[in-house]
Amino acid sequence: METMGFEEMWEKIIACDKTYDGLFYTAVKTTKIYCRPSCRSRKPKKENVRFYAHREEAQTAGFRACKRCRPEAERTPHAALIRSVSAFLLREHKQALSLRDISAFAGVSRYHLERLFKQETSETPRSFLEKIRVDKAARLLRTTDRGSLDICYESGFRSPSHFYKAFRRLTACTPSQYRRRSADSGDAAACGTDPAHPPKEVVVRE
Known part of the structure; x- marks a missing residue:
């Protein structure tokens, strides 16, 4: 947080x-x-x-x-590990993180981490990190007048090409289109898919 x-x-x-x-x-x-x-x-x-x-x-x-969403429920034996890794990715999203770095934090092998993470969230650690970065970038586009290149690095991407490719894949538009359409309509999902509602939901089970 x-x-x-x-x-x-x-x-x-x-x-x-x-x-x-x-x-x-x-x-x-x-x-x-x-x-x-x-x-x-x-x-x-x-x-x-x-x-x-x-x-x-x-x-x-x-x-x-809450009796509806049951936030206290531990649904799998690996929930605490995945929650810890997810929090690490959110906290360190600006850093250059490899799967080796993430698995070292988790204290398990890369293969084991990737298998458990995908089992729990339907995503790999790296794709989960990418969605966090796109989400951060989208918010900066909506709430600031900073340039796309500045936002690219501020949100954790290491290269503009990777940023534009990932952003377009997850939001169905370029960063400039996202900013313009969001400002015109007041709708963060104006381009099609908002990073807050990814095409394939990331579910971190507790």
């Missing part, structure tokens, strides 16, 4: 973005319930929301788990 501010996390819960499940939790002060970002329950008023990096923090603060 270190790399996400309140507004960015608010966008994720409004979008019911499963990419960030397990990376932070939403707590509602009026109901005293906490949820996953992807929870489909009725959205609370913004002023009643608090965010926590860990579910234990929400529980200690007096919030109880």
Whole structure:
């Protein structure tokens, strides 16, 4: 959660973005319930929301788990490992990370990590990281006037060609088209597919 501010996390819960499940939790002060970002329950008023990096923090603060999205449930024996790796990728998305780097952090072999990560999320660690970077870039395009090249490096991409290719694949438009159409329509998904709603959902199971 270190790399996400309140507004960015608010966008994720409004979008019911499963990419960030397990990376932070939403707590509602009026109901005293906490949820996953992807929870489909009725959205609370913004002023009643608090965010926590860990579910234990929400529980200690007096919030109880949502019965609909069950954020307290551990569904597989590998959930904690995948959650830790996902948080690492979010936190270090600006760094040049190889699969070797990621597996070293996880303390398991590259093959074992890739197999477990894909089993849990339907994505490889590298494709998951790429989606985080595109998501970060899309938000910068929507909320700042920074140039595409600057945004490319700020979001963690090492080359403009990789940035443009990945961005177009996940949003169905170029960065400049995304910015223009988003500004014209006020719709982040104006180009077709918003990174918050990827064609193939990334589900980090808890």
